[in-house]
Amino acid sequence: MTLKSKNCIVGQSGGPTVAINASLSGVLQGILESNHYDTVYGMVNGIEGLLQGKYLNLSQRFDSIEKCHLLTHTPAMYLGSCRFKLPTCEHSEELYEELFNFFEEKEIGTVFYIGGNDSMDTVLKLSHYAKTTNKAVNIIGIPKTIDNDLPVTDHTPGFGSAAKFIATSLLEIAHDTYIYNIPSVTIVEIMGRNAGWLTAASALARTSYSPAPDLIYLPEVAFDKEQFLEDLKALLKVRKNIIVALSEGIKDLEGHYLSASSNAVDAFGHKQLCGVGKTLENLVKAELGCKVRSIELNVLQRAATHCSSLTDLEEAVAIGKYAVTLGAQGETAQMVCYHRISDAPYEIAFKGHPISEIANLEKTVPPHWITEAGNDITAECLNYLLPLVQGEPTIPYKKGIPLYASIDHLHTKGYFKKN
Amino acid sequence: MTLKSKNCIVGQSGGPTVAINASLSGVLQGILESNHYDTVYGMVNGIEGLLQGKYLNLSQRFDSIEKCHLLTHTPAMYLGSCRFKLPTCEHSEELYEELFNFFEEKEIGTVFYIGGNDSMDTVLKLSHYAKTTNKAVNIIGIPKTIDNDLPVTDHTPGFGSAAKFIATSLLEIAHDTYIYNIPSVTIVEIMGRNAGWLTAASALARTSYSPAPDLIYLPEVAFDKEQFLEDLKALLKVRKNIIVALSEGIKDLEGHYLSASSNAVDAFGHKQLCGVGKTLENLVKAELGCKVRSIELNVLQRAATHCSSLTDLEEAVAIGKYAVTLGAQGETAQMVCYHRISDAPYEIAFKGHPISEIANLEKTVPPHWITEAGNDITAECLNYLLPLVQGEPTIPYKKGIPLYASIDHLHTKGYFKKN
Structure with a gap:
């Protein structure tokens, strides 16, 4: 399905991480650099907030690459989060109709959804609905979770x-x-x-x-x-x-x-x-x-952005940009993934993978990376982990504490309402 | 009492802080820069460890200013700590004789003791014994405590x-x-x-x-x-x-x-x-x-050195150096203190103060710095606090984690025994 509409929307959900705003920043930077989309909207409090009519115009707020940088190292979710299990479209069609009517009204051709296991379930369900009802809306999942428990991707941002x-x-x-x-x-x-x-x-x-x-x-x-x-x-x-x-x-x-x-x-x-x-x-x-x-x-x-991994933040920005590329190519029902090429020197590539093979599955530490006594990890596991924590970002400070992006809109009424 | 002996010893005790090694580093740098002392020894596990015959030759370990820098941003106590209430010399004279015999044997003219309330009690008691027995050993206290509860000094390192x-x-x-x-x-x-x-x-x-x-x-x-x-x-x-x-x-x-x-x-x-x-x-x-x-x-x-205040670490080094100056001047029975000259621009000076007016006293937040409702602090209190958290030190990292000074000697047998 190729890109038919001119705008896009991005949402965040699930538990916070230090890198989830870096991926949002990557999406915004990718759009600014590519001009693939005219306007990027942001769901406030994820898909649940959008159903309550809460969204922002992110293109107005982030109209330069410089403004995105502060977001790259701001902890938790700039857009707020939700813990909301989207019912299936077979059970709640009117809810999907409401969402896709909003996408049509705003000429939204791509939905980027950043999150962990539960959020990928939302990506799966939205993709399924779009496909079965032949809607020209592409759905791209962007992983995040400190738990690192999403399958297929080598590791997860955060x-x-x-x-x-x-x-x-x-x-x-x-x-x-x-x-x-x-x-x-x-x-x-x-x-x-x-x-x-x-x-x-x-x-x-x-x-x-x-x-x-x-x-x-x-x-x-x-x-x-x-x-x-x-x-x-x-x-x-x-x-x-x-x-x-x-x-x-x-x-x-x-x-x-x-x-x-x-x-x-x-x-x-x-x-x-x-x-x-x-x-x-x-x-x-x-x-x-x-x-x-x-x-x-x-x-x-x-939440401790003051002690974040530069590798993690840089990759999280890059995977956000890659999601924009993938969305603009007309891909849908995919999650963007890290693919590890080598441990040392550490090298990764990005790829899209069908969401149906990711959502609702969990990746745990494999038994051969745990010692026989069951009370330690193996050297191989350590080799896997080591590259992921390298490098320290330069966090700006103001009055002795880190300078993060304002999240004033999350506890005031600074967002649009659909109705 | 003027300086009669050529060496000195330094100890640390009480709970850890991020800056207590910065003050040790300051003492070592002050000695390297001034040549006031030939050899500086370190008690291992404070006065209690010294009584068990545990000490180090710090002059051998830290023979250049560069080697001191790693210590400046290493958390907790390089020399180990103790929680030991020194009995009074009236009750345990043999214990004091043992300590001062060691000082004489090693030609130690000054004892620097870095710590909080309990450690200043040790400084008071050692000073008292030296004075009453006419020993040519000066005792200088260097404050540290995250609790900021020592009197006289404007605030405490850590x-x-x-x-x-x-x-x-x-x-x-x-x-x-x-x-x-x-x-x-x-x-x-x-x-x-x-x-x-x-x-x-x-x-x-x-x-x-x-x-x-x-x-x-x-x-x-x-x-x-x-x-x-x-x-x-x-x-x-x-x-x-x-x-x-x-x-x-x-x-x-x-x-x-x-x-x-x-x-x-x-x-x-x-x-x-x-x-x-x-x-x-x-x-x-x-x-x-x-x-x-x-x-x-x-x-x-x-312990979170990775998030320490540059102002705190720099002052902690400076107060350690000042203690060396004070000790070499023949002062004794004193704790080195910060004296605040102004909040904005923030300026402090160093001074010595009689330990008898500090030890075993506690400084709490004054009532007029707490709001009337009892659930907040006042603007004046905030003005006092603000300068103390300014600045971020550059902590070197190795393999993704901070590079701190090795404390191998605390869990192996890398120290001398008196006997």
Whole structure:
């Protein structure tokens, strides 16, 4: 299907990453450089926001390449996000009609949708509707997720920056931990519910003088708490301070999340839900009796632009530009992907891939990249990860804090309404 | 007392900061530049480690200014730390004799001790013993603490970097939070048991488009949970996403820590101790029913060199150098201090101050720098804080993570033993 209309629209959805605005910036830059489209609109709060009539004119806001640069290193979503499962067109045809009427009214020929697994489901469904109803609207998915769990693409935009923040933090935690001359266990809880990529990336923290993390537990391996305690005891015989990286998503031998806990109540009588780090902190304290601390890296993993990977941001811009090329060629029902040519020297290419072979599928850490003991990753896995965290972008600062793009429109009424 | 001996020794103790090695670097640079001392030794694990016979020859390790630079931006303590309350010389004279015999044996004329409140108690006691026994050893304290709670000095080395990390993180959390179009409360728990300086510094995160943190609760003000809920309800009427900064040390109206909780047990039957952030997260969830999340910034506040303040690191080096000058002048029983000349343009001077007027005292946020409602800081407080977070050092990176000085000697046997 070739390009029949003159405008396009872009949306973002799912959880934030440090690079998702870099891909938006890439789309905007690609359009400015190519003149493939007259006007680019932006959905506010994703497809859900668009259904509520919320959108922006991005061509007015970003009328020069220079204005796009600030966006490249602004965390989370400039356009806002949503967590919205688009119903199938068989069940909610009127919803699709509404969307495609809006596309027609605004002469929108291409929809770019930046997101993770759920967002690619939206790309799949919109593509399916456009095809079955013969609408001249191309739908292109642009990946993003710190979890790195999308199939086909070598890795996902946002993952490298999250990995860099995690590895940097782990090294700094090691310096913080080694100063006391008493045995200690430090447990660092890392994001990733089903895929252990981020936790695996903690291994990038290792230096000639610091073996931290000493142990790495991924959700891909069933977690045996007795073995965990044995692993710790063995290490405490040879080293003073043990640092453990573990995924928030680890499950016990029966397949239950360790983080889902208890009927415990707190000081106010309210139910407590502590994370897996805290749960294992309590276990180690009770069973080994040594000093123990748990640290949850929390949302900074996906928001710490001040510690982002230059490789990640540059690739995220480039894949956004590539999406514009692909859209303008009339391609549809595709997600743009990274294809790795080599690890060292690191080289990638871009390609489109049918969304039907990507949406609703999940890529986890393969078993042969996890050591036999199940508590570390292999050298091959490290070779895969290493190029993704290289380079540091120059983030401008103002009054001592990073200068990011204003997101004032997300909490005021600075957007259009359809009606 | 004039300088009678040719060598000196330096130690570090208490909790880590990002700038404590910068002050060590300053001492080493001051000695290299001045030739005031022949050899500089380093206690390993502070005064406690020295009593166990652990020390290093720092002159051998740092024989050029260039070698000191890596130390300037290495987090935590190169020399290791201790948490050791030196008994009084009236009670444990043999311990003091042992230390001062070592100083005599090594011809040590000056002891530099870098630390916070507890470490200044050590400086006071060593000074007292030297004076009463007429020992020719000068004792100079060099401040460090992220808590900024030492009196006399305008601020403390390490505080500015922690403040910068907190403000940067708060802004990034704001970007992360504003993307969803549903009401939410985000609670950020910040270090500072009795002094609210770090929590106050969260106000530096505010920009033209982001008012976060909307509410700031310091330990200097009794925390009224009913008022807290009212504050939130009022704000949720006008804004979608509320971000709260609160100190780990806040106490209820009866003076009890909110973080000390409960007889709750977790999945393994172990007692749970959740922080104040988690406790208030549960409260808000139960009482307001909106989306709520708590985030503990944890040890990265004191370890995140990758986000340190250039002003802080430069001042920390300079105060270390000044300590060398003061020590070589024969001064003793003093802590080196920052004296602020003006806020804008920001200007400080260095001075020594009697340790007896500093040790065991605590500086909290003054009442007139807290708003009447008790949930924010004043503009005057912000003017005080602003200069301390300015500037970004150039941190070298290697393989995608910061290049810090090796601390291999802290977990191997790379140090001397007295006996």
